[in-house]
Amino acid sequence: MTDQKKTQLAVIGGGPGGYSAAFMAADLGLKVALIDVEENPGGVCLYRGCIPSKALLHVAKVINDAREAAHWGLKFKEPEIDLNRVRESTAEVIRQMTNGLGQLCKARQVEYIRGLATYSDSQTLNIVQQDGNPIRLQCEASILAAGSRPTRFGPLIDSPNLMNSTGALKLEEIPKSLLIIGGGYIGLELGSVYSALGSKVTVVEMTDGLLPGADRDLVKPLQFIMEKRFEQILLNTKVTDMKEQKNGVKVTMEGPNVKKPNAIFDKVLVSVGRKPNSSGLGLENTQIKLDERGFIIVNEQMRTDDPHIFAIGDIVGGAMLAHKATHEGRVAAEVIAGHNVAFEPLAIPAVVFTDPELAWCGLTETQALKEDRAISVTRFPWAASGRAATLNRSEGLTKLITDPESNQILGMGIVGNGAGELIAEGALAIEMGAVARDLDLTIHPHPTLSETLMESAGALFGQSTHIYRPKKKTE
Numbered sequence: 437m438t439d440q441k442k443t444q445l446a447v448i449g450g451g452p453g454g455y456s457a458a459f460m461a462a463d464l465g466l467k468v469a470l471i472d473v474e475e476n477p478g479g480v481c482l483y484r485g486c487i488p489s490k491a492l493l494h495v496a497k498v499i500n501d502a503r504e505a506a507h508w509g510l511k512f513k514e515p516e517i518d519l520n521r522v523r524e525s526t527a528e529v530i531r532q533m534t535n536g537l538g539q540l541c542k543a544r545q546v547e548y549i550r551g552l553a554t555y556s557d558s559q560t561l562n563i564v565q566q567d568g569n570p571i572r573l574q575c576e577a578s579i580l581a582a583g584s585r586p587t588r589f590g591p592l593i594d595s596p597n598l599m600n601s602t603g604a605l606k607l608e609e610i611p612k613s614l615l616i617i618g619g620g621y622i623g624l625e626l627g628s629v630y631s632a633l634g635s636k637v638t639v640v641e642m643t644d645g646l647l648p649g650a651d652r653d654l655v656k657p658l659q660f661i662m663e664k665r666f667e668q669i670l671l672n673t674k675v676t677d678m679k680e681q682k683n684g685v686k687v688t689m690e691g692p693n694v695k696k697p698n699a700i701f702d703k704v705l706v707s708v709g710r711k712p713n714s715s716g717l718g719l720e721n722t723q724i725k726l727d728e729r730g731f732i733i734v735n736e737q738m739r740t741d742d743p744h745i746f747a748i749g750d751i752v753g754g755a756m757l758a759h760k761a762t763h764e765g766r767v768a769a770e771v772i773a774g775h776n777v778a779f780e781p782l783a784i785p786a787v788v789f790t791d792p793e794l795a796w797c798g799l800t801e802t803q804a805l806k807e808d809r810a811i812s813v814t815r816f817p818w819a820a821s822g823r824a825a826t827l828n829r830s831e832g833l834t835k836l837i838t839d840p841e842s843n844q845i846l847g848m849g850i851v852g853n854g855a856g857e858l859i860a861e862g863a864l865a866i867e868m869g870a871v872a873r874d875l876d877l878t879i880h881p882h883p884t885l886s887e888t889l890m891e892s893a894g895a896l897f898g899q900s901t902h903i904y905r906p907k908k909k910t911e
């Protein structure tokens with residue numbers, strides 16, 4: 437028999453968007469049910485995305501740091517890699533974090549329902565629970581946060597040697613040779629892991645550069661290092677065919693620098709993007725509208741075309757990042773609780789957790805050029821940073837984008853060690869409407885990489901202490 441339940445708010449999907457929305461709504465006094473197929477909340481981010489990939493990138497960093505310690509006169513032997521232990525430690529991190537989220541549900545009295553939900557109408561969900569028992573859940577409002585999944589790639593679909601990001605994170609083996617199709621952040625992060633563990637990694641990217649969206653001067657130092665660590669990076673290159681062979685996958689490639697148009701790789705990782713989980717949810721029983729790529733259309737309050745349903749996170753597109761999902765989720769919960777708020781960020785930071793890291797937020801130079809928008813750009817090369825020198829990581833660069841009239845900070849980009857942590861200051865500066873002088877006059881601790889942000893602001897006035905670049909007389 438179908439169990440009948442009622443709640444004020446149902447949240448479908450327990451990823452960073454869904455659980456943040458559920459927690460916020462509960463904190464605001466609503467009765468909330470959170471539904472997901474996993475044992476605990478966490479979503480792609482915790483089970484097969486951000487967190488496991490960063491745990492493995494930490495392992496890669498330890499290996500690389502040990503190798504690079506030779507610079508300081510410290511020589512370590514090549515590491516013995518116990519893959520089982522690497523997998524176990526990553527799984528422990530996931531367990532610890534997702535169990536914690538389960539506890540937080542209980543503490544906040546959010547009812548966590550493990551099952552698959554579909555809409556039978558705008559205010560009714562059919563949930564098939566893990567144990568097979570159905571629930572009919574009536575809700576005054578719902579937030580759809582069902583996330584996204586990897587896009588499949590044409591020429592070869594089913595092969596044990598073909599992986600998507602989820603398969604790659606399982607780390608079943610370390611292939612001798614690995615081809616990565618797609619030069620976006622997921623491909624480069626996972627490529628960095630496999631390369632540190634011993635695979636010969638080739639990256640194929642169809643466009644003329646890695647990491648579309650990031651400014652080229654920031655990508656350059658990263659690409660320089662990756663070209664040394666990876667077997668090759670093939671830009672403007674297309675995979676036109678893949679065939680399963682006894683000894684791997686035969687891949688046909690077309691591009692200006694392809695030496696072997698038919699090369700065999702032990703494994704192929706397809707990371708060509710992600711698509712929304714917007715099918716199979718019973719959306720035809722609601723008034724929700726999708727765009728041509730299947731993303732749910734929402735307004736700045738995260739309202740869909742159905743007055744009872746909100747949507748957030750990867751399923752609505754835009755920056756498909758966990759922190760964007762979280763903030764959208766919190767806005768949706770506040771709107772449902774009656775607050776007049778909107779999701780209108782000036783800066784959503786993007787971080788590529790490679791080594792070096794690359795991060796940016798707000799306006800990029802590329803975007804400004806495209807929009808024919810006047811900007812000032814100042815750069816502080818890390819070759820002039822004492823802290824970078826003590827780390828032997830002088831390849832970095834900090835870049836500030838400001839309004840030429842008001843000097844308001846519009847964007848920031850950083851490539852270098854710890855860029856992902858440093859960029860938060862840029863996001864705060866942009867959101868607070870700071871001008872370059874604010875950053876220039878804020879005393880930053882010495883010696884730290886954070887000083888490069890202050891000095892990039894000083895450079896705007898020709899007054900950065902550690903670089904001599906006087907302001908032009910005409911300015």
Ligand code: FAD
Pocket residue numbers: 448449450451452453454471472473474478479480481482484485486487489551552553554581582583584601622713717748749750751756757758759760761789
């Ligand atoms: P998701 O996290 O996708 O969660 C959706 C949940 O909904 C899933 O648990 C799913 O099982 C559940 N669900 C779907 N349909 C139903 C249904 N019908 N009923 C019940 N439950 C359902 N982002 C970052 O910000 N930083 C990173 O470093 C980063 N690294 C990444 C690395 C990898 C390898 C990948 C794949 C992604 C990474 N991301 C990263 C992206 C990030 O994981 C996503 O942007 C984020 O998880 C999106 O959150 P979400 O709440 O929209 O949905």
